[in-house]
Amino acid sequence: MTMTDDATLVLPAAQPRLPAALVAERVSAWFGDHQVLEDVDLAMAAGEVTALIGPSGCGKSTFLRILNRMHELVPGASLAGQVLLDGHDIYDPELRPIESRRRIGMVFQKANPFPTMSVHDNVLAGLRLTGRRTRRSTSDDLVERSLRSAGLWEEVKNRLGTPGSSLSGGQQQRLCIARALAVRPDVLLMDEPCSALDPTSTRRVEETIRSIAGEVTVVIVTHNMQQAHRVSDHCAFFLAAEGKPGYIVEQGRTEDIFERPQDERTSDYVNGRFG
Ligand SMILES: Nc1ncnc2c1ncn2[C@@H]1O[C@H](COP(=O)(O)OP(=O)(O)O)[C@@H](O)[C@H]1O
Numbered sequence: 001m002t003m004t005d006d007a008t009l010v011l012p013a014a015q016p017r018l019p020a021a022l023v024a025e026r027v028s029a030w031f032g033d034h035q036v037l038e039d040v041d042l043a044m045a046a047g048e049v050t051a052l053i054g055p056s057g058c059g060k061s062t063f064l065r066i067l068n069r070m071h072e073l074v075p076g077a078s079l080a081g082q083v084l085l086d087g088h089d090i091y092d093p094e095l096r097p098i099e100s101r102r103r104i105g106m107v108f109q110k111a112n113p114f115p116t117m118s119v120h121d122n123v124l125a126g127l128r129l130t131g132r133r134t135r136r137s138t139s140d141d142l143v144e145r146s147l148r149s150a151g152l153w154e155e156v157k158n159r160l161g162t163p164g165s166s167l168s169g170g171q172q173q174r175l176c177i178a179r180a181l182a183v184r185p186d187v188l189l190m191d192e193p194c195s196a197l198d199p200t201s202t203r204r205v206e207e208t209i210r211s212i213a214g215e216v217t218v219v220i221v222t223h224n225m226q227q228a229h230r231v232s233d234h235c236a237f238f239l240a241a242e243g244k245p246g247y248i249v250e251q252g253r254t255e256d257i258f259e260r261p262q263d264e265r266t267s268d269y270v271n272g273r274f275g
């Protein structure tokens with residue numbers, strides 16, 4: 001970053017950047033003394049889409065929240081193991097949690113734009129929370145770039161001043177993706193981002209996910225097997241036996257998980273025989 005005469009911070013110009021690899025090693029998690037994950041090992045390759053699949057309650061959301069230090073915000077929650085972002089422990093005591101969350105963004109199940117804030121300001125909202133100020137010209141450029149990456153620019157370019165709540169559900173979710181991308185994260189986590197959307201909007205969000213992969217590393221939780229098959233490169237199948245912590249039964253290239261699963265439970269799950 002450089003300073004201008006008016007002492008305003010200027011963001012670096014758009015530059016190609018390499019997404020980062022995220023590696024979870026022996027991750028276990030608890031809520032109080034209730035263990036919900038046990039020894040999860042998962043490498044999420046740079047610039048790929050990794051899908052987390054499995055029945056409700058097996059710890060997928062908890063695992064995702066561990067990947068950007070949101071799990072620790074739950075009172076009584078604890079964890080063991082390591083999460084490495086390009087080889088650096090995101091739980092390093094020297095690192096502020098907010099820095100990890102800036103590098104590892106999150107999009108939630110329900111689109112949550114600030115309803116009365118304009119589309120334009122919504123895109124910049126995450127960035128403002130990180131305490132960065134930008135010049136008007138730089139921020140306009142960033143808004144356009146982020147909306148283009150999220151596949152929303154053409155639909156909203158003539159109504160950037162209207163409130164976020166005036167957009168359709170699918171547009172609001174892509175607005176949240178643009179808001180997350182504006183912070184220029186290395187990784188984008190998505191927890192069932194399409195579960196509240198109709199099929200057409202779902203397809204648009206899936207196209208967006210495919211087009212941002214390469215720019216960011218994506219980790220997506222989904223209940224929709226066709227979606228996991230369509231959008232992901234790598235797939236991890238989580239399962240939890242009754243009253244037991246969740247773990248990964250099988251993981252691998254998406255085509256292998258769907259077409260040549262090694263474990264019968266994976267085969268049953270991806271073919272819709274349970275869950
Ligand atoms: N805030 C919480 N407090 C206590 N238990 C929780 C909390 N969030 C989730 N759990 C429990 O952790 C387990 C895993 O939940 P979750 O990670 O949400 O699974 P999934 O996303 O796969 O449905 C479940 O048994 C759930 O009840």
Ligand SMILES: [Mg+2]
Binds near residue numbers: 061062191221
């Ligand atoms: Mg969940």
